[in-house]
Amino acid sequence: MHAERQVRVYSRGGCEVVQLIGEIDHATASLVERDVLVSVRAASGVVVDLTETTFLDSAGLRCLDRVVAAFGDRGAPVRVAAPADGMVRFTLELIGFLPDLLVEDVGTAMTGMTN
Template sequence: MTAANRITVTVERGSEVVRLHGDVDHVNADQVEREVLTATRAAASVVVDLSAVTFLDSAGLRCLDRLVAAFTKRQAQVRVVAPEDGVVRFTLDLIGFLPETLASTLDEALRGLGH
């Protein structure tokens, strides 16, 4: 599966919502990062939804960190959705990943962006 098959982008309540699917790992993390940045280049606010991510290794974590940094650098608001009971959320909590960006649901993330 290509990174393109792992990424869907929609607009919801004025924000670009990027849904990642499947594994984000050393095999595809660089491509995922490029495609997300390309798809959201003009976005003023972005939600990265990891609800359908089944595996996130260290390359996936670096990808996520670089995405958040890129959005922040261009002054786009950003939130990351990772359900409380998911493996990805456990990993993000374990490493202390930017708690101010995390949300448990898409609705919570969009509310956090002021929508």
């Protein structure tokens, strides 16, 4: 699958929402990372939406970590939306991925951006 089919970016409530779709793995992670960072140049806040992400391997986790760090370096607050009952959320919690950034859905993430 090409990365352009795995990355959807849209504006909501003054922030950019980056939706990652499907499997983010060794075959696609570098393309996904590039597409995300090129698509979102400047934003007052960024939500990385993993609600449609079905799998993250170690390359996908590194991709997510680099994307979150890049937005942080740009001064944009970041939240990561991953459903509590999903395998992706389980994986993120298992590795201890920035628990203060994790929320269950995009709506909750948007609320967190205004606090």
